[in-house]
Amino acid sequence: MSPQHTPLWTVPLIILCLLGIPTEPAKAEIVIIVNPNNPVETLSERDVKRIFLGRLRQFPSTNHTMDVLDQAADSSIYEQFYTEFIGFGLRKLRRYRAAYLFSGKGRLPTEVSDHSAVKEKVLTNERAIGYIDATLVDDSVKVIYRWSDGNSQG
Amino acid sequence: MVVALSIALPTLATAGSFSGFASVGVGKTNQENAKLIEYDATWSGRSDSLIGLQFNHNLTPDLDVTLQVLSRAQQESHRSEFQPVVDWLFASYQLTSDLRLRVGRLRTSLFLNSEIYTVGYAYPWARPPLDLYSQPITGVSNYDGIHLSFMKPLEFHDLELALYLGQSEKTVLEQYLDMKLLIGGHIELSGDVTTFRYSLLTGKTSQISPLTEGVAEAMLIFEPYDPIFIDIANQNGLNNKWYKYHALGAHWNADEWRITAEANITIPPSEGLGTQIRGGYLSITRSLGQLHPYVVIGHYDFQLNEKAEQLLFESYNRIPAGQIPGLDILRLLTLEGYQANDYHGRSSTLGIRYDFHINAAVKAEFQYFETGAHLTFVNSEAIRHQPVHLSTIVLEVIF
Numbered sequence: 001m002s003p004q005h006t007p008l009w010t011v012p013l014i015i016l017c018l019l020g021i022p023t024e025p026a027k028a029e030i031v032i033i034v035n036p037n038n039p040v041e042t043l044s045e046r047d048v049k050r051i052f053l054g055r056l057r058q059f060p061s062t063n064h065t066m067d068v069l070d071q072a073a074d075s076s077i078y079e080q081f082y083t084e085f086i087g088f089g090l091r092k093l094r095r096y097r098a099a100y101l102f103s104g105k106g107r108l109p110t111e112v113s114d115h116s117a118v119k120e121k122v123l124t125n126e127r128a129i130g131y132i133d134a135t136l137v138d139d140s141v142k143v144i145y146r147w148s149d150g151n152s153q154g
Numbered sequence: 155m156v157v158a159l160s161i162a163l164p165t166l167a168t169a170g171s172f173s174g175f176a177s178v179g180v181g182k183t184n185q186e187n188a189k190l191i192e193y194d195a196t197w198s199g200r201s202d203s204l205i206g207l208q209f210n211h212n213l214t215p216d217l218d219v220t221l222q223v224l225s226r227a228q229q230e231s232h233r234s235e236f237q238p239v240v241d242w243l244f245a246s247y248q249l250t251s252d253l254r255l256r257v258g259r260l261r262t263s264l265f266l267n268s269e270i271y272t273v274g275y276a277y278p279w280a281r282p283p284l285d286l287y288s289q290p291i292t293g294v295s296n297y298d299g300i301h302l303s304f305m306k307p308l309e310f311h312d313l314e315l316a317l318y319l320g321q322s323e324k325t326v327l328e329q330y331l332d333m334k335l336l337i338g339g340h341i342e343l344s345g346d347v348t349t350f351r352y353s354l355l356t357g358k359t360s361q362i363s364p365l366t367e368g369v370a371e372a373m374l375i376f377e378p379y380d381p382i383f384i385d386i387a388n389q390n391g392l393n394n395k396w397y398k399y400h401a402l403g404a405h406w407n408a409d410e411w412r413i414t415a416e417a418n419i420t421i422p423p424s425e426g427l428g429t430q431i432r433g434g435y436l437s438i439t440r441s442l443g444q445l446h447p448y449v450v451i452g453h454y455d456f457q458l459n460e461k462a463e464q465l466l467f468e469s470y471n472r473i474p475a476g477q478i479p480g481l482d483i484l485r486l487l488t489l490e491g492y493q494a495n496d497y498h499g500r501s502s503t504l505g506i507r508y509d510f511h512i513n514a515a516v517k518a519e520f521q522y523f524e525t526g527a528h529l530t531f532v533n534s535e536a537i538r539h540q541p542v543h544l545s546t547i548v549l550e551v552i553f
Contacts, residue, residue, distance in 0.1 A: 046307065049346075050307065050312070055305065055312055055344075056251070056307075057248055057251065057254070058248065058250070058251035059251075060251070062251075063250065063251070064215075065215040065216050065248050067215070087346060090512065091444070091509050091512065094512055094513070094552070095275065095276050095277075098175065098270075098273055098275050098276045098552050099269075099270045099273065099276035099277075101173060101208070101210075102173075102175060102206065102208060102222065102270060102272075102273045102276070103261070103269035103270045103273075104220050104222070104242050104244065104246070104256065104260065104261075104269070105269075106218075106246070106254075107210065107212065107218065127215060
C-alpha cells in the first residue's frame with residue numbers, strides 16, 4: 001500500500017490555521033437612532049461619546065433626559081461600538097462604569113437584547129437613544145448620527 | 155432626609171435595580187508586634203475585605219434614588235465585623251442639561267478616588283495609596299447634605315464644577331470627629347485621555363478622644379499653681395474650629411499607560427490639637443492585555459500645631475521641673491504624645507493586577523514604608539523608626 005501524499009495546496013492553509021490568523025469579521029456601519037418625534041436632528045461625535053459614557057444626560061438644546069440603550073454586552077456590535085467608536089476596551093469600559101455607578105454619578109444604559117429591541121424601545125419612547133446596524137434602519141426611527149469604521153457623519 | 159429615604163426605599167425595591175461589589179483581601183507585614191491598617195506578621199483578611207450592595211431606582215426621567223450599603227470586615231468604629239452601614243443614600247434630580255442636584259448621604263470628592271475608595275475593581279491598586287488616603291483624612295469622607303454639580307463641554311475637555319455642603323459625624327479608632335458644617339467643591343477638567351481636579355474642603359471640626367480629654371483634665375488639676383495650665387488644657391482638643399483641605403490630582407490614561415499623581419495639604423486651625431498634613435503620590439500602570447503591573451511612590455508629612463508644644467515649654471519657665479513630681483510626669487508624657495504626632499515618611503509599591511474575568515480581578519502588591527508610623531493611628535510607636543513591608547493579595551468582584 002503506497003502512502004498517501006497531502007496535496008501541496010493545503011500546506012499554506014494548514015500554516016495559516018496553525019498561526020491562528022483570524023479572519024476579519026465584516027464591520028457594521030453603526031447609526032445612532034432616536035424616535036422620529038424627537039426634535040434633535042443631528043449629534044456631534046463628541047456628544048455621542050459623552051452620552052454613552054454618561055457625561056451628557058439630556059438631549060442638547062432640550063430639557064429631555066435621555067433613556068440610553070445598550071445592546072447585549074456579548075454582542076459583536078456592542079464590542080465594535082465601544083472598542084472602535086468610543087475608544088474604550090471592554091475591560092476599561094467595565095472599570096469606568098463601575099466607578100461611575102458606585103460613585104453615584106448616574107444611571108448606566110439599559111441593556112436590551114438586540115437591534116430589534118433597540119428599535120422597539122426607540123419607537124415607543126421619545127426619550128430613548130440607541131445604536132444599531134445601519135442596514136436595519138427603516139422609517140420607524142430617525143438617524144441622528146452615522147459611523148462607519150473610522151468615518152463619522154453627524 | 156436619610157431617615158425618610160430609608161423608609162421609602164423598601165417599597166420601591168421591586169421596581170429598581172441592584173448591583174454590587176466585593177473585595178476579599180489578605181495581607182501581612184514583616185513586624186511581629188506592630189500593626190499597619192490592622193495587618194501584622196500573620197496573614198489576615200480583615201483590612202481589605204468588604205462587600206457593597208447598591209440599589210438604584212428611577213422615580214421619573216429626571217429623579218433617581220440611590221442606596222449603597224457597605225459591610226466591612228474591619229470597622230472604623232466599635233461596630234461588629236461586617237455590620238452594614240449606609241454609605242450612600244440620596245435622591246438625584248437633573249435640573250437642566252448642565253445642572254444636577256443630589257440630596258442625602260454622599261461622599262466628598264476631595265481626591266480623584268474618594269468617591270470610589272471602597273470599589274477596588276475600579277482602580278489598579280489593592281487600595282488607594284495610604285500616603286494620601288489615610289484615615290485622618292478619609293475619616294471625613296461621608297456627609298449628609300446637598301451636592302450641586304455643573305457640567306459643560308469645552309473644546310477638548312468637559313468642565314465640571316461641584317459644590318457641596320453638609321455635616322459629618324464619625325468615630326474613627328477612638329477619635330470622635332464631628333464636622334457640624336462642611337463646605338467643599340471641586341473643579342475638574344476631564345477628557346478622553348486626561349483628567350485634572352482641584353478640590354477644596356473646609357469643615358468646622360470638633361475632635362475628641364479619651365486620651366486628649368484625659369490630658370486636658372489632668373492639666374486643669376495644676377491650674378491653681380499657674381493659669382497657663384488652663385491654656386494647655388484648652389489646646390488638648392479641637393472644638394468647632396475650621397480645618398481646610400486642598401487637593402490637586404491629575405490622571406492620564408492612553409493606550410497601555412495609566413499615570414496618576416495627586417497631592418494634598420491639610421491646614422489645621424491655629425488653635426487646638428490640629429495637624430498639618432502634606433502628602434502625595436505618583437502611580438504608573440502599564441497594561442499588557444489582562445495584566446496590569448504598576449509602581450507607586452509616595453510621601454507624607456504630619457506636623458502637629460506648634461502652639462500646644464510652645465505652651466508646654468513655657469510652663470517650664472513658670473514652674474521648673476523638679477518642683478511638682480506629678481506635673482513633671484504629666485508634662486513629659488504629654489510632650490512625648492505631641493512629638494509622636496510629628497512624623498514623615500515615604501512609601502514604594504510594586505504590584506500587579508490580573509483581570510481574569512470581565513467582572514473580576516486579582517491583585518498582588520508589595521509595599522515598603524520607610525516608616526509606618528501613624529499612617530493609620532494603629533500601634534505606631536512600635537514601628538516608628540523601622541521600615542515596614544506590607545504584602546497584600548486582593549480579589550475584586552463586581553456584580
